[in-house]
Amino acid sequence: MSKLSHPRPEGVAPGNGYSHVVTGPGQWVAIAGQVALDADGNFVGVGDPAVQAQQVFANLDACLKAAGATFADVVKLNFFVTDIAYLPPIRTARDAYVDTTNPPASTAVQVSALFSPDALLEVEAYAVI
Template sequence: MSAHREEFMVPGMSEPVSHFTHVVSSAGRLVFVSGCVATDGQGRVVGGSDIVAQARQVHENIKRCLAAAGASFADVCKVTVFLRNVNDREKVNTVRKEYFGAHRPASTLVEISRLVRDDYLIEIEATAVIPERKSARPRATKARPARGRARRKK
């Protein structure tokens, strides 16, 4: 476990049913990863109706996003998982353990009826914390601010 990140199992609460912990405490710079889906670099869905293949591609995409900010799965404190079928939870957890290893983030799982495209089975967003001393150079270009300024009407 990273020195800047601590996991807590809370006495009196049941053992987590998946690969997560009750509480994560951390200090440093926040990294927010938008919901990742199972697409390749050209926007094509990877895995078709195979939840394991889609989950693996989602985690690969999260890994790329984290690396762009100088983070890794060891820095992730919280994930939110959106699944079309909650019965796929165990299959997704098997893939999740491959990427997180011994690290267990705080986690929320939500079964939903639909994602933005019908062929997406899973979407995951992540929040990581990078220690202040870890001054990584971002491996992606920064988003540009919108042109012009919004003006208030009087």
């Protein structure tokens, strides 16, 4: 069971699909930005943000497991997307992994480019276990 807390700050509008504040005791885990690369380093879902988001969250899940963590331990997700219109399919992929009643804090930023033109999104995660 997670020991994370999701306080609701007074005077701040509720987040739509994210928490403004997440706290908890434990060990800090930082997961580097993940893109839609498979285990062999090949892009998955070139041109398809939904397929890329599924691969990104599978990669995040594998990274969290390697650290002894799960998505229940994630306190913050940072999304970097080449088109903000990709957020709906990204949220669908996220919601398959994240507790939507107490979601992590999040930031979404549209960027002009990522390290490869095949990458449509990159997501980094922070967890406390």
